[in-house]
Amino acid sequence: MYPEYMRPSLEKVAQTRNKRFELAxxxxxxxPPMSAEEREEVLKKFHPDYKPEARRKISIGPNKxxxxxxxxxxxxxSHSRIKPGMFDxxxxxYETDVLIIGGGGAGxxxxxxxxxxxxxxxISTKLRLGDANSMMSQGGMQAAVTDQDPxxxxxxxxxxxGHFDNKPQLVRALTxxxxxxxxxxxxxxxxxDKHEDGTMQVLHGGGTSRKxxxxxxxxxxxxxxxxxxxxxxxxxxxxxxxxxxxVIELILDQKGQCAGGVLYNLETExxxxxxxxxxxxxxxxxxxxxxxxxxTTNHYGATGDGLVIAYRAGAKxxxxxxxxxxxxxxxxxxxxxxxxxxxxxxxxxxxxxxKHGELFVFPREPRDVESSALIRECLERxxxxxxxxxxxxxxxxxxxxEMLQEKGYINKQFPAMxxxxxxxxxxxxxxxxxxxxxxxxxxxxxxxxxxxETNIPGLYVAGEVSGGVHGRNRLMGNSVLDYxxxxxxxxxxxxxxxKSAKLGALSLDHIADxxxxxxKAKIQTALITPVLLPSYTPEDVRKRQxxxxxxxxxx
Amino acid sequence: MATQITVRxxxxxxxxxxxxxxxxxxxxxxxxxxxxxxxxxxxATIMGAIEFAGYQIKRxxxxxxxxxxxxxxxxxxxxxYKIYTGLACTTIVEDxxxxxxxxxxxxxxxxxxxxxxxxxxxxxxxxxxxxxxxxSCNSCTKACPQDLEVMDYINAAMRxxxxxxxxxxxxxxxxxxxxxxxxxxxxxYNVGLLARRLYGKYLAKESKQLKKRIQEIKEHKFDKExxxxxxxxxxxxxxxxxxxxxx
Numbered sequence: 052m053y054p055e056y057m058r059p060s061l062e063k064v065a066q067t068r069n070k071r072f073e074l075a076x077x078x079x080x081x082x083p084p085m086s087a088e089e090r091e092e093v094l095k096k097f098h099p100d101y102k103p104e105a106r107r108k109i110s111i112g113p114n115k116x117x118x119x120x121x122x123x124x125x126x127x128x129s130h131s132r133i134k135p136g137m138f139d140x141x142x143x144x145y146e147t148d149v150l151i152i153g154g155g156g157a158g159x160x161x162x163x164x165x166x167x168x169x170x171x172x173x174i175s176t177k178l179r180l181g182d183a184n185s186m187m188s189q190g191g192m193q194a195a196v197t198d199q200d201p202x203x204x205x206x207x208x209x210x211x212x213g214h215f216d217n218k219p220q221l222v223r224a225l226t227x228x229x230x231x232x233x234x235x236x237x238x239x240x241x242x243x244d245k246h247e248d249g250t251m252q253v254l255h256g257g258g259t260s261r262k263x264x265x266x267x268x269x270x271x272x273x274x275x276x277x278x279x280x281x282x283x284x285x286x287x288x289x290x291x292x293x294x295x296x297x298v299i300e301l302i303l304d305q306k307g308q309c310a311g312g313v314l315y316n317l318e319t320e321x322x323x324x325x326x327x328x329x330x331x332x333x334x335x336x337x338x339x340x341x342x343x344x345x346x347t348t349n350h351y352g353a354t355g356d357g358l359v360i361a362y363r364a365g366a367k368x369x370x371x372x373x374x375x376x377x378x379x380x381x382x383x384x385x386x387x388x389x390x391x392x393x394x395x396x397x398x399x400x401x402x403x404x405x406k407h408g409e410l411f412v413f414p415r416e417p418r419d420v421e422s423s424a425l426i427r428e429c430l431e432r433x434x435x436x437x438x439x440x441x442x443x444x445x446x447x448x449x450x451x452x453e454m455l456q457e458k459g460y461i462n463k464q465f466p467a468m469x470x471x472x473x474x475x476x477x478x479x480x481x482x483x484x485x486x487x488x489x490x491x492x493x494x495x496x497x498x499x500x501x502x503x504e505t506n507i508p509g510l511y512v513a514g515e516v517s518g519g520v521h522g523r524n525r526l527m528g529n530s531v532l533d534y535x536x537x538x539x540x541x542x543x544x545x546x547x548x549x550k551s552a553k554l555g556a557l558s559l560d561h562i563a564d565x566x567x568x569x570x571k572a573k574i575q576t577a578l579i580t581p582v583l584l585p586s587y588t589p590e591d592v593r594k595r596q597x598x599x600x601x602x603x604x605x606x
Numbered sequence: 607m608a609t610q611i612t613v614r615x616x617x618x619x620x621x622x623x624x625x626x627x628x629x630x631x632x633x634x635x636x637x638x639x640x641x642x643x644x645x646x647x648x649x650a651t652i653m654g655a656i657e658f659a660g661y662q663i664k665r666x667x668x669x670x671x672x673x674x675x676x677x678x679x680x681x682x683x684x685x686x687y688k689i690y691t692g693l694a695c696t697t698i699v700e701d702x703x704x705x706x707x708x709x710x711x712x713x714x715x716x717x718x719x720x721x722x723x724x725x726x727x728x729x730x731x732x733x734x735x736x737x738x739x740x741x742s743c744n745s746c747t748k749a750c751p752q753d754l755e756v757m758d759y760i761n762a763a764m765r766x767x768x769x770x771x772x773x774x775x776x777x778x779x780x781x782x783x784x785x786x787x788x789x790x791x792x793x794x795y796n797v798g799l800l801a802r803r804l805y806g807k808y809l810a811k812e813s814k815q816l817k818k819r820i821q822e823i824k825e826h827k828f829d830k831e832x833x834x835x836x837x838x839x840x841x842x843x844x845x846x847x848x849x850x851x852x853x
Binding site for chain 1: 649650651654657658659660661662663664665667668669670671672673674676696698710715717718719720752753772776777779780799800802803804805806807810811812813814815816817819820823828831832835836840843844846847848850851852853
């Protein structure tokens with residue numbers, strides 16, 4: 052329930068609703084979309100990336116000298132958990148064709164395709180299979196299937212949303228594979244939202260000029276990923292799943308090819324080696340680093356592990372200076388602060404409103420622009436609504452959706468959102484939600500080409516941990532598509548590669564070399580990475596944990 | 607020596623299912639985590655309370671927003687004989703709550719070839735024969751943290767009504783609390799998953815539009831336009847983008 056003092060503002064939202072409904076129904080834009088100059092201005096002044104302390108120069112590794120997101124640079128300038136001398140690399144504990152690091156959407160898709168191409172794989176995952184941001188995507192997946200929407204229009208939307216920094220070949224792969232992915236997933240058993248005659252139900256998302264958002268109610272990621280996981284588990288002879296066993300370093304060979312990784316059993320705290328002809332990193336993003344102190348929509352395991360192990364092995368990163376804040380994270384109630392409120396709400400007609408119940412931005416600008424406009428409305432224009440704990444937010448008018456679509460639409464299309472709020476006595480069919488931007492997505496990552504190859508032979512990367520697909524800003528619905536398109540491609544090209552790959556003697560020398568580089572650059576840090584698990588232990592408890600010398604699992 | 611990641615230095619924004627800052631002004635309650643008493647904030651979720659008490663969760667935390675089913679929890683309340691179930695990430699603590707997380711749920715999942723199944727009752731009889739042991743006690747429904755009509759979808763599976771199973775189980779998180787409470791030893795969530803896959807693959811009507819588009823791409827219909835776009839300089843592309851019409 053909203054506190055009494057918010058009532059007058061809620062009443063204003065209700066008062067302006069009819070007028071906003073009439074305008075929305077007329078089909079005209081409910082608010083003028085921003086020009087290129089307006090976008091630039093609001094981003095420069097209000098996007099968290101543009102704060103001077105948001106970026107700093109990294110002193111070591113393949114991107115040495117570049118400005119990266121500060122928290123990422125901190126994470127990369129760190130020590131390994133291991134020393135090369137700890138391991139006898141002449142024998143391996145596991146051997147396989149393809150080592151897949153990460154059990155989310157990209158990892159599962161890669162394993163399925165690699166298996167179909169004849170390659171055996173091991174999926175190493177830090178938590179359970181399917182513990183990933185892929186599971187949490189609500190609103191949908193873009194794919195251009197309608198007559199008025201050629202895939203090249205999808206290309207244009209994606210590259211414009213990404214500020215024209217996206218790698219063209221990757222955007223082409225993303226958009227051209229889209230329709231095929233919809234079909235592939237349906238053939239595996241994904242239940243898409245459809246019209247009576249079987250036509251795909253499509254909605255708008257932020258930054259789309261055509262309706263191309265495909266969904267599974269608001270459990271899109273959950274439905275897709277559980278289907279992929281089930282398929283993975285139907286092939287235990289070809290795909291081995293190792294849960295609570297993250298890869299904490301890559302292994303190279305003498306020729307500089309990727310040759311597998313070092314596993315760490317989170318529970319028994321043992322280490323194992325895997326020898327693999329090809330390796331796919333599919334570890335997802337980094338929201339749990341809480342960049343700029345923001346709350347996050349991300350999974351518990353989203354700690355950027357793949358970035359640091361690849362970086363130590365010499366892989367190049369791209370656009371690691373750009374962070375995505377989702378415009379609509381929950382701002383109230385406090386227990387769900389930062390949680391994702393799907394963009395599908397705005398796709399279906401929901402509107403962001405200030406404390407006077409007025410629209411102040413086109414509801415479907417690309418995410419970085421929309422987020423910046425929300426922050427401006429709260430901080431500069433002082434039109435936000437303060438919560439009892441001192442957060443600021445703006446309204447996201449959901450009852451309008453029922454007027455624009457039909458009664459019962461929210462329960463049918465947004466069961467997860469309805470459930471999330473009704474627990475706290477807020478019925479989103481009757482009242483709006485209070486929202487503020489929340490840390491959502493790693494725009495950049497390990498640079499790949501359209502075969503998911505990196506600058507290290509035998510190392511493939513797919514999904515959020517990769518960089519280049521989305522430029523410096525991803526559109527809604529392109530990450531679900533990304534993990535499917537590039538997960539499949541990584542599986543395919545890695546399986547082809549292993550047919551002729553020949554490994555030399557295995558080596559962990561790059562770990563020692565990186566340590567030497569740290570020393571040479573005079574970097575003083577106690578940080579050991581990959582981070583693996585975020586810690587939410589209160590300060591006073593931590594002070595009493597006298598023998599814990601590592602906050603994650605190393606004791 | 608304590609190692610720091612940035613998140614620790616900024617406790618001000620730490621909320622949600624994350625452990626709140628210790629604050630003497632805050633109303634506190636006592637909860638018994640696996641039997642051990644801890645003072646935790648009255649408005650914390652179970653997950654927040656466990657972390658507030660100093661536990662580093664390995665198993666038992668996932669998406670933290672009610673989508674992944676990693677944090678199945680059972681608890682009792684004082685003066686009440688009942689066993690309650692919930693997700694740690696979405697359930698608020700109560701004074702005197704005695705709770706324990708379930709780190710994993712033992713379950714069976716038969717291996718099958720989805721391409722060789724038929725969307726009918728015989729498939730359930732073959733893969734999940736225990737479904738037909740259901741005694742309609744409704745324990746599964748009562749245990750469901752999503753408030754799904756679990757028993758109803760198990761009954762629908764017994765009738766071979768795949769569409770109903772799909773619809774009623776759609777929002778299932780596979781947390782496993784139904785299976786743990788079931789006296790007939792059914793793994794309800796896997797039955798729901800099988801039904802959804804059968805529906806999506808065999809029963810959902812095909813989209814002709816989608817089929818046509820896939821064919822067009824195969825025939826390289828868009829190659830020319832792609833090649834032009836990919837060659838464009840940033841300024842040209844920018845113009846093209848800002849001039850595009852909106853549906």
